[in-house]
Amino acid sequence: DPGAKLPEHFHEGTQLATIRTGVLTYNVISGAVTVYRSGSDTPESVKGPAVVKLKKGDTIVEPESLVHYGANIGKQKVVIELAALLHDGAEDVAGSDAFKGFNLSSRRLHRQHQA
Numbered sequence: 001d002p003g004a005k006l007p008e009h010f011h012e013g014t015q016l017a018t019i020r021t022g023v024l025t026y027n028v029i030s031g032a033v034t035v036y037r038s039g040s041d042t043p044e045s046v047k048g049p050a051v052v053k054l055k056k057g058d059t060i061v062e063p064e065s066l067v068h069y070g071a072n073i074g075k076q077k078v079v080i081e082l083a084a085l086l087h088d089g090a091e092d093v094a095g096s097d098a099f100k101g102f103n104l105s106s107r108r109l110h111r112q113h114q115a
Contacts, residue, residue: 004078005071013086015062022078024054024070031066035059 008029026033028048035044038057046052048067054060062068072078 001077002072002075006069008067008069010065010067011062011084011086013064013084015082015084015086016059017062017080017082018059019054019056020079020081021056022072022076023056023074024078024080025073026052026054026060026070027068028052029067029069031063031068033063033066033068034061036061 008027028046028050030048032045032047033052035046035052035054036059037044038055054070070078
């Protein structure tokens with residue numbers, strides 16, 4: 001929803017997120033994220049600290065332990081589709097109360113380690 005802001009966080013694995021509607025103000029605190037802009041074949045590497053505006057069709061690849069947060073400072077609802085490849089037992093932060101106000105469509109995959 002407009003005015004919604006996610007808390008600063010990281011993921012215990014890799015996450016892909018695509019903006020379906022709206023504009024997400026994406027804040028990289030530490031680490032680097034790969035941004036694929038809609039209509040472009042050239043990825044951007046954004047290193048923190050940095051702020052990036054993500055628009056409809058833009059996709060990001062968040063590596064493990066990237067510290068970041070997003071905010072909807074616009075007037076339109078932001079809809080995010082995401083997929084996460086997380087370690088077994090990792091917290092699914094997308095399902096937490098902190099993400100209220102964001103419309104998230106999420107798929108979770110688990111990494112399995114074999115010896």
